[in-house]
Amino acid sequence: MKIGIVCYPTFGGSGVVATELGLELSKRGHEIHFITYNQPVRLELLSNNVHYHEVNVPEYPLFHYQPYELALSSKLVDMVKLHKIEILHVHYAIPHAYAAYMAKKMLEDLGIYIPIVTTLHGTDITLVGSHPFYKTAVTFSINKSDAVTAVSQSLKKDTMRLFDIKNEISVVHNFIDLEKYAHKFSDCQRGMMAKEDEKIITHISNLRPVKRSQDVISIFYNIQKEMPAKLMLIGEGPEREQIEYRCQELGILDKVIFFGKSNEIDKILCFSDLFLLPSQTESFGLAALEAMASGVPVISSNTGGIPEVNIHGVSGFLSDVGDIGDMTKNALYILSDPERLATFKANARNTAKKYDLHTIVPQYEVIYEDTLAKCMV
Secondary structure (H helix, E strand, O other): OEEEEEOOOOOOHHHHHHHHHHHHHHHOOOEEEEEEOOOOOOOOOOEOOEEEEEOOOOOOOOOOOOOHHHHHHHHHHHHHHHHOOOEEEEEOHHHHHHHHHHHHHHHHOOOOOOOEEEEEOOHHHHOOOOOHHHHHHHHHHHHHOOEEEEOOHHHHHHHHHHOOOOOOEEEOOOOEOHHHHOOOOOOOOHHHOOOOOOEEEEEEOOOOHHHOHHHHHHHHHHHHHHOOEEEEEEOOOOOHHHHHHHHHHHOOHHHEEEEEOOOOHHHHHHOOOEEEEOOOOOOOOHHHHHHHHOOOOEEEEOOOOHHHHOOEOOOEEEEOOOOHHHHHHHHHHHHOOHHHHHHHHHHHHHHHHHHEHHHHHHHHHHHHHHHHHHHHO
């Protein structure tokens, strides 16, 4: 198949999943065309089966905000015609599904029919989509898609609750390439980050309020009072400065390492003992899955799709949002006994196996094939 993929080309979960999906599909013999405003951050190698087409947005003084949706729609039309793309897979309802539908209608006038598969990732539904300004457009885009998927059962339920959806929504969970987290390198350099007796706690996010990164600091502060520990913070965001001030106030700044945006997450997770994800909401919890794939147990909130990934008492523990005391108690329970920690590490890795890309990606192939078959009737 010739598949066009539209996504945000960023470090965010939706962009990462879309890119990894395209790369795996290309290995399975499909021709993949990424269509977006920048080359996706995980798209390191272009090949005969992987292509990138940049969406340029001309600047006109007439527009206060430059019309990206219009530029994207036009680019999609041109790429479908030029490369004979058979199906579009768009990640995020707004603006991507909306722009894809406009492109679809323009192509129909030229006698070309292009089906659209829309994948909902979370923010497009729970934050952007539920805003009254965008709700009608999101509903329209989902209902006009030829197939719709959501990355968790929780997100599917939220979508059906928030919008008047007539389309069927299939749940296709996010996935991970377990091979990337096999830690085949001979030395993960743990000694560079912490002393031998120090436990290493890790948190990865965009440091926005919804991630409750302040709770991460509180939990770590409680942990380090009971045992030697270091905190690895990966990511950048609006709360970065506040977190640094808070660490300074608590006297733990020397125990916290700020990595910023990093392309070496697998190496950092290699030497981690525990992962913290106390988010206000998560549609899936891809960061938790990455940790589990590295054999790192997870202390998380029990919100959104996280309970579908992190199994309570097996791969880690779940707590109510904001329950710092319970999260601290569970963290100490895992970390305080070496044998118990080893068991949770093994459980985390085994739990992650069900989300291996070799299991999940074929589900998308079936959706593409079924959608194309329906459209040909």
